[in-house]
Amino acid sequence: MTSYDPKADLHRYLGTARQALLWKVEGLSEYDARRPLTTTGTNLLGLVKHAAGVESGYFGVTFGRPFPEPLPWMEDAAEDNADMWATADESREDIIALYRRVWAHADATIEALGLDTVGRVPWWPEDLDNHTLHRILVHVIAETHRHAGHADIVRELVDGAAGAHAHNSNMPAADTAWWSAYRTRVEETAERFR
Structure with missing residues (x-):
């Protein structure tokens, strides 16, 4: 009989979302x-940069363990959406390496604290206190998976690549002709409601 470890389970789901995003x-x-492939500028590297900022805050400041590197795009004075795109001075390698360093910092927080440890989220408008590591883990898992979903769509728009991850696409094993016919069928059905 194996024992159930809820923190390890939550941590695994967070790791899955992180890997999918990268x-x-x-x-x-x-x-x-x-x-940018949407009218709001959604782009892949920006999603990674945003995720790094999110984790640095929720697993850092919230629990009194601030991430040791400055993230100017997360400051109150930063321009709107500064965390959602990489500037010309920020390379892909820099953003990905930063995200991995944030992971390590977040993982240290997750490992060090119990799920019932209470933190304070200063940017939440109400009820800033009394948020447990458990709740923050669930929140960040949901947010990271949401952005991984955005990345799924953006990547498909870039080059047609789709799926959950490199070793399990979670998509039907079909060729280009099948996908074309499928899309046509969906479009034809939608047209009936125009």
Whole structure:
């Protein structure tokens, strides 16, 4: 009989989301990693940069363990959406390496604290206190998976690559002709409601 470790389970789900997000940037040109493909400017490298900022705050400041490096795009005085794109001075390698350093810092917080440890989220408008590590883990898992979903769509728009991760796409094993026919069928059905 194996014992259940809820913290390890939550940590594993966070790790899955992190890996999925980074996988979406792999193998792309610098341009494609940065290219905005929605009207709100959503781009792959920006999603990674944002995720680094999110984790640095929730697993850092919230529990009195601030991430030791400055993240100017997360400051109150930063321009809107500064965390959602990489400037010309921020390379893909820099952003990914930063995200990995933030992971290590976040992982140290997760490992050091119990799920019932209470923190304070200063940027939440109400009820800043009394948020447990458990609640913060669930919140960050949901947010990271949400952004990994954004990355799924953006990557598919860049080069057609789709799926959950490199070793398990979680997609039907089908060729280009099947996908084309499938898309046509979906479009034809939608047209009936125009």
